[in-house]
Amino acid sequence: MKKIYIFLAFLLLGTAACTDLKEEVLDEVNGSSITSDTTNVDMLVAPTYAFLRDLQSRGAGWLAQETCTDEVVFPTRGANWNSADYRTIFTHDYTASNGYIKNTWNSYLIGFTRCNVALYYMQKLTQTDKVKQYIAEVRFIRALAMYQLNDCFGQMPYREYDEYDYSKIPQHLNRAQIVEKMISDLNDIIPTMKVKGAVPYGRITKAAAQLLLAKIYLNYQVYTGTAPAFSDGTGKWAETISLCDDIINGKSGSYVLADDFWKLYLSDNATYSDQTETILPIIYDSKIGIGGIPWINMTLDYNQFFGTYLSSNMWNGCCTTPTFVATWNQTDPRFKDNRMKSSTGFNLGFLIGQQYSPAGVALVTKDGGRPLNFTTDFSNNNSLEEQGVRVVKYAPNPTTAYPGASENDFQYYRLTDAYLMRAEAKFRNNDVNGALTDINTIRVKRGVAAYALSELTLDKILNERGYEFYWDNCRRNDLIRFNKYCDARYEKTTVTPAYKILFPIPLTAYDADRNMIQNPGYPAFQ
């Protein structure tokens, strides 16, 4: 009998054999086979290109960099858009706990890490031409993430791509170290990069890398000088001019200025962009699940519905400021264009005054039924529904099946930028004639009067950049370089202290990493 008991006991014990407790993950792809197969290199690269879309994120970089300027503001409107984070970015009262500044920091650093992850695995693959080319492209994207971090925060935590232990404390690079690293990386890859046409539309080209390097040189004085004027910094105007020369002269691929400015911003702008001046487009396509920032939804009033855009798609949020509107000659074709009015009821560009439905009926506000008359004035703290000038630069497709997102390819770098950067570098390098030629090339192309030599000032160059690139996410960088960032403006009546030119390092960065040091001027981490 006893034997039976013992047998039974062992039987029961035996069924509970020990386990090694290794976590079994069944719904995530097993990495080893994919990362070691060269034919999958596109999949390794795709996340880094996906990061480019994050540069336009409404919750991060785009919002932080645009709403700290005169171009965009999200005012509180009674019950809506009530967020101190929106208000304080606009008034430069931002602190280390601002959510959008935190998101901006995180977005660029995650993008940087995605590039590192791709590089880590690609270095292990057989180094075919395709792999090598991708490595160069990803190194560009990584440099672009570093450029943004440097520009916004003046420092960054840094890991090399082969540093794979994310629990370790990283290196901390200061501004000079980041700039040096970016320049060396870009100089390293530019000779190996393909020109436009040799790679598909939407991919990184030699010209894109050159333009980024030119931007670093254009801002070199800012990066080496003292805020807010930076006049003690080192200018690298010749280097800027030389790189822009290569792009404008077609050495890095064939780019021509667009005859139709607005065609660059329509919802189906890919082909036209590719044919004309776009150096770095960021591709959006709702049909395949990559919808863009809801340009239309976030600015238009609830009652401005049209086509497939319903009232519920409209959020009545952001607008622009009288300060920015005042820089314009309102007859500039870039200010207003009526080509879509019949289908949408509104013009492209700046929406001011009484608004109409596509059928031409005067619209009223949802709240209280007042005339929907967009005024230039607004209150950052509490605006009425109709206050604030709206901006539609990226035009909608009125019949889209995806009214919640845009499909326009984003114009990240254009040939016009090379002209205007060269104009600025020449002007600052005392070649005013050269600058005049470049800026007037653009103005004539856009159908506005050319400047006379006596008229040309730095302010004019800044304004020209505003006319071309408004809402394209370069206003903050420009205002800083032209020493306008701290100026008082509409609904920000005081001059900003110079230290605020750099955003604060978010509190969360210090939460995780005690070696982070707050930018000067802000309360130190403790």
Next chain:
Amino acid sequence: MKNNASPHMDTARIYHSLRIFSILISIFLFAGIVSAKPAVPYSQQTRISLTVKNKDIQEVFREIEKKSQFIFIFNDNVIDSKKKVSISVKNETVETILKQVLEGTDISYKFSDRQIIVFNSKSEKKENGRVDNPAPTSVNGIVIDEANQPLAGVTVIVKGTGTGTVSDINGQFSLKVPQLDAALTFSYIGYKPQTIKATKETLKIVLADDTQLMDEVVVIGYGVQKKSDLTGAVSSLKEKDFNKGVLTSPTDMIQGRIPGVNITTNGGEPGAGVSVRVRGANSIRSGQEPLYVVDGIPLDITDVQPAGASTAGVGSSSTKNPLNFLNPDDIESIDVLKDASATAIYGSRGANGVVIVTTKKGKEGKTNVSYSAYAGISELPSKYPVLNASQYNAARATLGLAAANLGSNTDWQDQIFRTAYSQNHSLSLSGGNKNSNYRASLNYMDQDGIILKTGMKKYSGRLNVSTKTLNDRLTIDVGLTAARTNDQRAPLGESGGVEGDLLLSALKLNPTYPVYNADGTYYQVSDQVRNPVAMINLTNDNTQTDRILGNISATLNIMKRLNYKANMSVDQSKATRKVTQDAQLSYMTDKGTATINNVELGNSMIENYLTYDFKLSNAHKFNLLAGQSYQKFRIYSYGMTETGFAKSTVDNLNELLLGKSTQAVVSSDITVNELQSFFGRVNYNLLDKYLFTVNFRADGSTKFGSNNKYGYFPSAAAAWRMSEENFIKQLDVFSNLKMRLGAGITGNQEITSKIASESLGTVTGAVLNGGSTITPGYTLIRTPNPDIKWEKTTQYNWGVDFGVLKGRLSGTVDLFYKNTTDVQMYTAAIMPTPSAMVWTNKDLNIINKGLEIALNGVIIDTKDFNWSANINFSKVDNKVENMTISKLPTGYPSGPGITGTPSQYIVNNESLGTFWGKTFLGFDAAGKSIFAKDANGVDIEGVIGNALPDFTYNFGTNVSWKQFDLSLNFNGVQGNDVYNNLANIMDQMTMFGSGWNTTATAVASGEATSNVLNYSSRFIEDGSYLRLSNATFGYTFKLANQKYINRLRVYVSGTNLLTFTKYTGYDPEVNATRYSNGVPAMGIGWTSYPKARTFTVGVNVEL
């Protein structure tokens, strides 16, 4: 002389004590049920079958004990231990068997009621011969109990001899003793044995109840223990202690009954989810629920509710209680292990307390059939005071707002609420014999909600079978529960946007709007201004949850005192939620939708453990436990949503091709986890006065990082039964006094899966070929943390259990200190990393200090009139300390315009649930909000409230007079703040400007319609309340001449009868789920399903 009736003094004590206990319980119940019937005498003619081979005589006695209800009383030295006997009899009387067994020995026996007194006839004679005592004398006496009632059948033995007798029916006895002054021992089951000296006078012996023996058995981890032997803080509720009324789950049964256990329901939806906090909030993320163990099976209490249709503005639907599948009628007892010395045996799952549910088992004896049923009626206690049509029009006119009058006068709340009916039927059948017992039950419950088209139907069955085999050395227990729950739900959410869910739509909607258009269709303004009646009627939301919980265990008596138990269980559930929305709904963007979501949950376990009891002498008793356990969890969810259904003439879920079937959105997710554990316990009992317990458990989990695979959880506790000390006895105050002290470490491993290891996975990719095909992205999808581990809670507990006034007033006081470290948080990663956040163990402290008091008093205790009362009180002070990171936001409000500012922060040196914001002072002349400002004119932000109560208290009373019984229960919560998120958007004027309804209070407040809708202290309200949660009045029929029915009771019961509170929302018991980065918020009131007031009429019948 050894009294075999005292269970801890013999080798077979566990079975024995349980058996005696069950006998007592059955006698008690039996006596209670049929009060007039005399106890059935234990016949010497009882027949049993017995086969033993080559065993010693004691073992034969034990076999007889097991198979009969006799108990042997003997002295070890009476029996020749070398003698082995073999016997094989069938259906013989015990006396016959004894004669055979004892043939050829000097052993004699006497029957005394159920006791068989065994003595050595020879030595008795010898002694009598040897000792020169020519004058043996007779003594007489009477044995009575403490209530002065004669006790029949008390064994009286002359100490040191086998001489004895038993008391007669009148408690009287007469016995020859060798001399006066001889020691006489009186023993009787259920009473403390007593020894006195024989005197000439008529003796009067008062036997005291043996409280130790009568004491409750408490279920602890991997075993049971007498309450008097407990060293830890354990609260035990038996059937009689449970709440009454409409009960859908075990948590409903114990709400408010146990100090230190705070149960908050997620509103009044039938089967609504609950949050259970044992001794405060230990963590700043989810996974704070206690561990539930049903008949030894640790449950996976993942809420198996699949997601419903995702509808803009409605928000996610509230949780359902995952314990709904258990039928309250099947539950015999619920024991809550509170302190570390009690919970450490569950190691990494013990930090939040352990709730042990024990189901009813069959009992030896007559087949018992029991039927209980009730019917109930529920209603909304009070409506939200929004304006009616004329008030609405008048307010708009007064404020100069454009009229928005469509001429109707619709009370939208009347349109969605109803008087709801419920019914419940339970039938059970139980019985058993010496070797086997069974209990089977069936339950049907149909509970309608007070909102149209909501409710729950439940069908469940449970079977418990226990049988003994292999010469009674192997016991097999089988338990099986199968339950089907059908939930019908409406578009109600726990959060939500400007559009609002069903309830917010009903509150905010212009009361001049009609329900229907002239053509009979629903009057729907827009996608954001919704018709709640249409929302209800044009949405079908049904969830079917099938759950099977089964276990089989085998207990093998390997050798003397050593038992081995193997327990295997499976717990499988499958929930399917089907939702259709009709194309007519104003918020459908692409015609009608059909959604099916499934969740499959699997949890299987096998455990093995050994128990060993031994003693070094009568003074040192030990009980050892060692075991191993392995549990595997699997959660698989999958589903699909399809749009484009033009009509709903058929159920679109049955004809998916009618919609855009090729564009259906599908999803799936799977998580598998394993837990492997080794555990042990030593109980040491010194002189029955000093009790010591040491627990240990090692838990390994797949969830933990590779650097921390195993966690180790020790605990130790001591108790001092002071009432056993002479100096306490001399006080003659305490019938029971025990002091307990314990300390230990427990863990919490209810952490997110798949966070420890790095993982390469797919993300949305990009177009790399210039065309319109997307290349999926492949990258690290999280920041790995190989160091991730359990949260660690160190707990100290000091407690006193006492009984005074002869036990009529008893109580428990506990003081505890809990310190949780290695707090798991989803927090900023050390950038640059693949993700901004990482799950990590943060080095901060969450301290919970508390006091718990429970008192029970018997005020009147007579034959016809009984009155008892109970009260409990809990106070927990919570504080976050040494938090070195910036304050963590959570509890973002819902609704238009206020979603960007958190309502709560986790702040260092403040408690969890701290409301943080501006202090509202009133309105300026322009009707704009004024907030407290600092010297620079900047609005001050700071602590404006706290969601944790200062204390909670519950009290109840039971009165019975003849056949009538009445019980009342009150629940109270004091000193907590509630953020009335609903009032923030309903009791203000900002939204009134754009056509929302509002309240009269808001209209009179002087607020401008252009005021900014801010979160501030304005809507932080005092959430204190006192609720008459239940009142039940019953009548038990006298059935003296009834042959078939043993018991018949009818009752009426009311639930949620009265609530005293200043809170202005529907109900102060709020629990809207709000998370931010995994950090939960507390005390936020939203459009939760209002708690109903319910009246029931019920009947209990036992055959």
